Amino acid sequence: MRTVDFxxxxxxxxxxxxxxxxxRRLPDAAITVLEKEAEAGRHSSGRNSGVxxxxxxxxxxxxxxxxxxxxAAEMAAFHEExxxxxxxxxxxxxxAAPRFADEMAIIAERAAQNGVKAKILDERALRELExxxxxxxxxxxxxPDTAVGAPLAAIRALARDVRAQGVELLFNSELADISPxxxxxxxxxxxxxHFAYAINAAGLxxxxxxxxxxxxxxYALLPFKGLYWKLNPDAGIRLNHLVYPVPDLRILYLGVxxxxxxxxxxxxxxxxxxxxxxxxxxxxRGIAPAELPRxxxxxxxxxxxxxxxxxxxxxQEGRRYFKRWFFPAAQSLLPRLxxxxxxxxxxxxxxxxxxxxxxxELLKDFLLExxxxxxxxxxxxxxxxxxxxxLARHLCDQIPFFDxxxxx
Ligand SMILES: Cc1cc2nc3c(=O)[nH]c(=O)nc-3n(C[C@H](O)[C@H](O)[C@H](O)COP(=O)(O)OP(=O)(O)OC[C@H]3O[C@@H](n4cnc5c(N)ncnc54)[C@H](O)[C@@H]3O)c2cc1C
Numbered sequence: 001m002r003t004v005d006f007x008x009x010x011x012x013x014x015x016x017x018x019x020x021x022x023x024r025r026l027p028d029a030a031i032t033v034l035e036k037e038a039e040a041g042r043h044s045s046g047r048n049s050g051v052x053x054x055x056x057x058x059x060x061x062x063x064x065x066x067x068x069x070x071x072a073a074e075m076a077a078f079h080e081e082x083x084x085x086x087x088x089x090x091x092x093x094x095x096a097a098p099r100f101a102d103e104m105a106i107i108a109e110r111a112a113q114n115g116v117k118a119k120i121l122d123e124r125a126l127r128e129l130e131x132x133x134x135x136x137x138x139x140x141x142x143x144p145d146t147a148v149g150a151p152l153a154a155i156r157a158l159a160r161d162v163r164a165q166g167v168e169l170l171f172n173s174e175l176a177d178i179s180p181x182x183x184x185x186x187x188x189x190x191x192x193x194h195f196a197y198a199i200n201a202a203g204l205x206x207x208x209x210x211x212x213x214x215x216x217x218x219y220a221l222l223p224f225k226g227l228y229w230k231l232n233p234d235a236g237i238r239l240n241h242l243v244y245p246v247p248d249l250r251i252l253y254l255g256v257x258x259x260x261x262x263x264x265x266x267x268x269x270x271x272x273x274x275x276x277x278x279x280x281x282x283x284x285r286g287i288a289p290a291e292l293p294r295x296x297x298x299x300x301x302x303x304x305x306x307x308x309x310x311x312x313x314x315x316q317e318g319r320r321y322f323k324r325w326f327f328p329a330a331q332s333l334l335p336r337l338x339x340x341x342x343x344x345x346x347x348x349x350x351x352x353x354x355x356x357x358x359x360x361e362l363l364k365d366f367l368l369e370x371x372x373x374x375x376x377x378x379x380x381x382x383x384x385x386x387x388x389x390x391l392a393r394h395l396c397d398q399i400p401f402f403d404x405x406x407x408x
Contacts, residue, residue: 004030004168007185007195009175009209011035013045013151013385014377015201016158017392019167022199025396031167032195034187036174041155043203043279045385047226047349049259049270051242052076052147053383054091056111056118057254063366064383065114067394071387072147078389079149082157085262091146091242092126094135096332100246101137107246108141118143133243134335146242150262151385175202178212183373197399200376204278204352207378215371218358219378222298223278224317224351226270229326231258235341239266243333250309252353252362254382256320256329268330268342272351273317274299281348298355307361354379366391368398375399 006022008015011033019033037043052075055068079086095104104120111118119142121129126140133140163169173187178198185193202209204223210216231237244257253272260266276295280286302310319325323342331337354363363379366387370376375398377391384391396402 001184001192001194003194004032005196006031007193007198008033009198009200010202010206011040011159011169011171012043012201012203013041013155013158013388014203014380014392015199016040016155016162017388018199018201018395019162020158020165021392021396023162023165023167025402032193033162033167033169034173034175034185035169035171036188038171040159040169041152044349044352044380045155045203046152047347048151048382048385049267050149050151050261051259051386052149053386054116054143054145055114055383056107056116056143057247058110058114059364060110060113062364063391063394064387065110067387067390068383069114069116070390071383072145074389075149075154075386076147078158079154082154084150084153084157086150087148087260087262089146089148089241089260090142090144091244092121092130092133093141093143093244093246094126094133094333095137095140095246097136100248103249104137104139104141104246106249111141111143116143117145130239130241130243132237132239132334132336141246148242148260148262175209175212180213180372180374196373197401198374199395200374201380203380204350206352206376206380207354210369210371210376210378213371213374213376215374215376216369216378219354219356219363219367219369220294220298221278222295222353222355222362223275223280224272224353225275225280226272226349226351227321227326228267228269228345228347229323229330229342230345231266231268232341232343235337237266237334237336237341245329245333248309248312251313252308252364253313253317256326256333258333267345267347269345269347270349271317271320271326272313273321274314275350278350278352281350298357301360302355302362305360351381352379353381368395370398
């Protein structure tokens with residue numbers, strides 16, 4: 001059996017950012033990252049929209065609001081240092097119906113409180129900046145600092161960096177068993193590892209890993225599927241910005257929007273429809289029969305309580321699995337869009353939303369839970385990619401022996 005100071009579970013953007021931060025603080029520490037897949041970024045970190053969010057939506061004081069703006073600056077700098085493509089295109093939020101005027105005012109106010117640059121545009125200014133979109137109220141919000149990066153290229157570069165700094169990355173090494181008291185982890189295809197401290201950054205599996213440590217029992221994951229369509233370049237629709245709807249703030253979801261990827265391809269999506277397994281990316285694949293009753297029970301509970309506008313979300317997003325129902329949302333952003341302009345896209349991700357069994361609601365912020373000799377990151381949904389570097393610092397600040405000044 002070998003011994004390490006830190007065992008990180010999951011080589012997504014967060015696991016790797018945490019490993020990098022630990023190495024910065026303790027250059028001599030032995031750090032191992034366990035990853036069940038053959039490479040980094042097979043799940044959310046390699047399947048997201050790649051938007052470096054500016055941080056305007058989140059309630060002031062929340063971790064999301066505190067970390068997003070700083071994270072975007074650091075992720076942009078990381079792209080530049082590593083010669084990765086980055087588009088500083090900005091974004092525009094347009095209300096799809098007059099009732100969204102109030103939501104837009106709230107978002108503009110939050111932007112001001114969170115220190116995010118945002119400007120209200122009148123109809124003429126909107127036409128000049130982004131002629132392909134429209135506003136149902138005659139005004140829109142322009143957020144100049146939003147950018148788009150390259151998530152897969154970024155995570156690969158980060159994996160190379162941490163490896164070069166001496167972090168051990170063990171791929172094809174799912175954490176199969178754990179003995180928290182003996183501080184011993186057993187990877188599926190390898191020898192037991194003894195650790196001083198463990199960090200759980202297992203994304204879509206973080207609740208299960210935490211439960212194995214005896215932590216976070218009141219929380220359980222609910223997966224939501226993010227499907228995209230690709231805009232046919234022959235549509236002749238050119239965009240200067242990312243175009244987002246003003247979201248329904250009752251629902252924990254930003255709405256179908258456009259993302260212009262760094263290669264110029266324009267995607268529309270993602271959706272946020274309930275999924276039937278943690279890795280249920282395609283059709284029936286990844287449906288987890290053993291988890292279906294639990295998922296159905298939690299969804300039913302939210303539907304009955306209508307917590308966070310869940311009935312509206314379930315009805316709206318469930319139908320968006322089908323092009324016929326997805327199309328109106330996309331067309332409300334781009335009025336010239338026709339159904340034939342939407343091409344199927346291979347891109348699909350799963351949002352790891354965390355259900356709080358005690359409160360019967362979904363977590364809205366990132367959550368850190370402690371157990372003996374371990375810390376668990378739950379609910380790392382958007383904008384966790386943007387916020388990864390400061391979120392890793394924030395997590396390391398909570399590790400008890402950094403208070404004591406030395407590893408246990
Ligand atoms: C459709 C979609 C669009 C998004 N768009 C954006 C965006 O534009 N901007 C933004 O900031 N955020 C966005 N996000 C959110 C962002 O992608 C995630 O918040 C972020 O990638 C989470 O990173 P992570 O490291 O926690 O998780 P992951 O990337 O899922 O990494 C966790 C890793 O843990 C591994 N693992 C799990 N269990 C085990 C185990 N038992 N043993 C070993 N390894 C294990 C997994 O294989 C995985 O590689 C989006 C998310 C989705 C789904």
